[in-house]
Amino acid sequence: TYGGLKQRLSQFFEEEQQRELEQESEQEQEQERQQEEEKKYFRSVRPCEPILHDEIKQLCNSNDSQLNLSELPLVFRPLPYAFINSSFFEICQPNSWQPNLWISTEFQRVIEPIEESLDLFLRPPRWLIVYRNEHIIFVNAFEAN
Structure with a gap:
């Protein structure tokens, strides 16, 4: 039973770690999408030519x-x-x-x-x-x- 418990705990930790990695990956992908949108946005704007009145x-x-x-x-x-x-x-x-x-x-x-x-x-x-x-x-x- 000790070996079975150890195996189940190991499997549980692996599954938990996998869920955390998937969540981190989703967050990174979302950040990348936002950064791409910002880049597109900034490429579409033009700076004003300065004027000295x-x-x-x-x-x-x-x-x-x-x-x-x-x-x-x-x-x-x-x-x-x-x-x-x-x-x-x-x-x-x-x-x-x-x-x-x-x-x-x-x-x-x-x-x-x-x-x-x-x-x-x-x-x-x-x-x-x-x-x-x-x-x-x-x-x-x-x-x-």
């Missing part, structure tokens, strides 16, 4: 008159605009942000427009300009340079 250059010249950022919507937008076409826009409470927080439109433009969510293309805020000690403007690396 003259108004961005003016921000650094303290001799120029002060720009009214709200009158330049092709260059500056309120901060919540950074989240347009992303799932975060719905929950970010766009009307709750301070009115002196801005983004350059180039900060928001990463890829050519697509129909899907831009969640994967949200830029992390790395560069900012404090304009006349009044406004904080997030810009992209191209504009910062």
Whole structure:
């Protein structure tokens, strides 16, 4: 009986190990499928060609008159605009942000427009300009340079 019990335990462990291996294999295959879908998705998008607006250059010249950022919507937008076409826009409470927080439109433009969510293309805020000690403007690396 001891030999039979040992054989059954061995068989049980082998079956359990086989089930675990099958589950791991299925998970790996699912990850590979998701990665392939992401690759196809990223191949179908094109990056935007960066533009350096003259108004961005003016921000650094303290001799120029002060720009009214709200009158330049092709260059500056309120901060919540950074989240347009992303799932975060719905929950970010766009009307709750301070009115002196801005983004350059180039900060928001990463890829050519697509129909899907831009969640994967949200830029992390790395560069900012404090304009006349009044406004904080997030810009992209191209504009910062």
